[in-house]
Amino acid sequence: MTGQLSTIEVMQTVFLRDLHLAIKQKTDTLGAVFFFALVASLFPLAIGSELLLLKQIAPGIIWVSALLASMLSMNRLYTNDFNDGTLEQLTLSACPLEFIVLAKILAHWTTTGFVLLLLSPILAIQFDLSPLAISTLMLTLLIGTPVLSFLGSIGAALSLGLQSAGALISLMILPLLIPILILGTLAVDAASTNMPFSVYLYLLLALSVLASFFGPLASAFALRIAQE
Amino acid sequence: MLRSHQISCQRGKNILWESLDLEVGPGELLFIKGANGQGKSSLLRILAGLATPNSGSVTWDHVLIQKITDTYHPNLLYLGHTIALQSEMSAIANLQFLLRIHGHNIPQQAIHNKLLEWGLSHKTIQLPTRLLSQGQKQRVALTQLSLSQSSLWILDEPFNGLDQIGTEHLYQTMLHHLQNKGFLILTSHLHQNFQHVLANDPALQEKIITL
Numbered sequence: 001m002t003g004q005l006s007t008i009e010v011m012q013t014v015f016l017r018d019l020h021l022a023i024k025q026k027t028d029t030l031g032a033v034f035f036f037a038l039v040a041s042l043f044p045l046a047i048g049s050e051l052l053l054l055k056q057i058a059p060g061i062i063w064v065s066a067l068l069a070s071m072l073s074m075n076r077l078y079t080n081d082f083n084d085g086t087l088e089q090l091t092l093s094a095c096p097l098e099f100i101v102l103a104k105i106l107a108h109w110t111t112t113g114f115v116l117l118l119l120s121p122i123l124a125i126q127f128d129l130s131p132l133a134i135s136t137l138m139l140t141l142l143i144g145t146p147v148l149s150f151l152g153s154i155g156a157a158l159s160l161g162l163q164s165a166g167a168l169i170s171l172m173i174l175p176l177l178i179p180i181l182i183l184g185t186l187a188v189d190a191a192s193t194n195m196p197f198s199v200y201l202y203l204l205l206a207l208s209v210l211a212s213f214f215g216p217l218a219s220a221f222a223l224r225i226a227q228e
Numbered sequence: 229m230l231r232s233h234q235i236s237c238q239r240g241k242n243i244l245w246e247s248l249d250l251e252v253g254p255g256e257l258l259f260i261k262g263a264n265g266q267g268k269s270s271l272l273r274i275l276a277g278l279a280t281p282n283s284g285s286v287t288w289d290h291v292l293i294q295k296i297t298d299t300y301h302p303n304l305l306y307l308g309h310t311i312a313l314q315s316e317m318s319a320i321a322n323l324q325f326l327l328r329i330h331g332h333n334i335p336q337q338a339i340h341n342k343l344l345e346w347g348l349s350h351k352t353i354q355l356p357t358r359l360l361s362q363g364q365k366q367r368v369a370l371t372q373l374s375l376s377q378s379s380l381w382i383l384d385e386p387f388n389g390l391d392q393i394g395t396e397h398l399y400q401t402m403l404h405h406l407q408n409k410g411f412l413i414l415t416s417h418l419h420q421n422f423q424h425v426l427a428n429d430p431a432l433q434e435k436i437i438t439l
Binding site: 004017024025083085086088089091092093094095096100 | 297298
């Protein structure tokens with residue numbers, strides 16, 4: 001009747017469940033996306049219609065909005081599972097917690113970072129970015145937003161069980177994301193002035209690889225401590 | 229064989245219990261008694277490996293449980309005092325998820341049948357679990373016992389919220405597990421002992437620890 005499931009199959013189960021829940025609990029998921037769209041749209045309204053200025057600040061605004069939006073949604077990553085006891089069951093799973101955390105982070109990225117990425121070209125049009133700049137922006141978001149999820153996960157795990165964890169996660173993790181912000185915006189700036197920008201992408205990719213390795217490790221460690 | 233060696237538990241500066249040695253073998257039921265706040269749940273969490281004791285160690289087949297989580301976890305079924313059910317998902321989806329993360333791939337039909345055996349209706353098991361009563365949720369969680377192939381059960385107050393019929397069904401499930409050389413550790417504030425569950429089977433044994 002039964003067979004043991006492999007690590008990959010368990011990860012797939014966790015990934016699909018989180019995806020399913022994110023779709024069911026629309027307010028959380030859409031909240032972050034609308035926040036992203038709103039914040040990025042407020043700037044042109046506040047600054048006015050000076051195209052040159054908007055073009056210059058566009059990459060920064062979109063990146064900062066993406067940063068804030070992912071931090072906003074970070075809170076939900078472990079809190080519900082912690083409160084209803086699912087996290088205990090995940091910790092006692094046959095599959096190592098590090099891999100389960102990886103699956104949860106990937107599901108979180110799919111429902112936030114990836115959606116922001118899809119939305120970004122529409123916002124970029126508001127700022128009159130060139131097609132090359134827009135594609136570079138999407139590329140930097142594709143490489144960079146996973147880092148937001150991986151590092152945000154560490155913050156979410158460390159602040160688990162605390163009250164007003166949301167603000168704490170941002171305070172802990174946002175300073176660590178400054179390099180991502182700088183590299184992301186520099187790449188788009190370079191692309192929009194027709195300068196070479198691949199070096200920024202490589203650096204961003206290196207940080208992304210680092211974060212994808214240490215993020216799950218550190219998060220799983222913090223989650224075990226939170227449950228002691 | 230699950231063993232603890234001289235384990236102790238501290239909350240702040242307060243020592244809840246110390247120098248605790250216990251041993252559970254196949255076909256044995258370990259009943260942990262104690263008033264509220266005596267550290268029963270803490271003991272269960274330590275035995276499950278969710279918490280570490282302040283001193284001492286817990287071993288499974290003579291190896292520290294922290295070192296063999298890959299063999300210990302599939303053997304373990306722990307039901308804590310919060311019922312681990314996601315409130316938006318149906319009973320059946322919850323159970324399928326919980327069993328899958330413990331490595332058991334069980335067809336939906338089998339889960340469905342066992343839920344009915346535990347006295348839940350067709351309708352109930354399709355609803356989001358937030359709409360279920362406490363007793364119904366407890367039954368859903370306990371259905372895992374009938375489906376999992378883990379040999380060591382650690383149950384924190386499994387009788388909470390159960391009515392007479394549910395309680396009887398749990399007795400039967402426990403007896404069946406013990407007769408299949410299972411290990412069982414539980415707490416309950418509703419019982420003095422579990423002799424009536426063992427049904428005079430000489431192969432089965434009850435141990436009681438009072439904290």
